[in-house]
Amino acid sequence: MGGLSLAARQLGMCLVAGVDTEPQALLTFEENFGEGCAIEGSVGGKTVLEKCSAALRERGAADAPLVIVSGPPCQGFSAAGSRKANDKRNKVLLAVARAIKALRPRCALVENVDALLAEKHAARLRDFRRHLGEANYHIFNVVLSAKDYGVPQKRERAFFLITPEPLNATTITARLAELKQPEITVGACIGDLPDAPPRGDTYDDEAESGGIPNHLAMRHSVAVMAKIAAIPQGGGPMSYRKLRPDRPANTLFSGHRAPPAHYFYPRSITVREAARLQGFPDTFLVRGSFSNQMQQVTNAVPPPLAKAVLRALLESCGIAVPCDNAV
Helix, strand or coil: CCHHHHHHHHCCCCCCEEEECCHHHHHHHHHHCCCCEEEECCCCCHHHHHHHHHHHHHCCCCCCCCEEEECCCCCCCCCCCCCCCCCHHHHHHHHHHHHHHHHCCCEEEEEEEHHHHCHHHHHHHHHHHHHHHHCCCEEEEEEEEHHHHCCCECCEEEEEEEECCCCCHHHHHHHHHHCCCCCCCHHHHHCCCCCCCECCCCCCCCCEECCEECCCECCCCHHHHHHHHHCCCCCCCCCCCECCCCCCECCCCCCCCCCCECCCCCCECCHHHHHHHCCCCCCCCCCCCHHHHHHHHHHCCCHHHHHHHHHHHHHHCCCCCCCCCCC
8 A cells, every 4th residue: 555655755855656456445545655666466576576676667767766665465474364384475585585696786675474473483594585585685683573563553563673794683774763752642543533324335446435535334233233332332342343542542453354443433433443553644645435435544554654764774784764743
């Protein structure tokens, strides 16, 4: 959807292209990053890499420091996903390594769930490191929590900082500690949003509620609303687990599980509320079908977290950070 891309833009970087196999995610990317070329296809495909190279030439960016940012699908590694070693989405991690080898960026940032560092995935990580090592890149990995970087959500993620020269672990760790932000609660994040009306029979992905984009609710039956109303804050099953306003949210999931329930209103949170809990501003518009929008948002990398890690990476490589203003 563009969490890493938004972080890059907030740091003043120029977006050249975005790659994904999911057409609806590309709709969102095109909506928010019109300056970039949206490329549909596998990141490891020859044609896609040729399109990326062409986009660089067309933008006249050949002489500027190239940075690749990527959040490969995590469902095959995550405890909340398939956890299957043969999940075809797991192969995207190696495809990203091959893309880095082919495009030769000044540095790269790859994000995934921290479960990727578990022993059962050691062979895949060795292949990842081997591919990049063959291209004379070094990897420094670190696990960070989004709640420590201005995101109202407990979301542990692994980041792989990829550079031509080895990073100093002490220096980069200290810099990441300096970039930490005060903790934000759910209530402080979404408490000012009004209640959201349920979406209609015909859904328009450009519809707004009171001038707020993506703020339409799922249509619950009376029985489901009563069930949600009876759940105590912080309680409930994985489906409709109710948020607590005085704490950061737990990790937001997508897929077969319903999004968490609002701490006050008897309904699931809206796409806009989920986007805020991921650290996206209200100016960031989510496109696609109603059901797919929530999946896009919950799969995204929280921009404030990505911004901190990307800043530390750029600084370590001697790349000037052009801008320090949040969008």
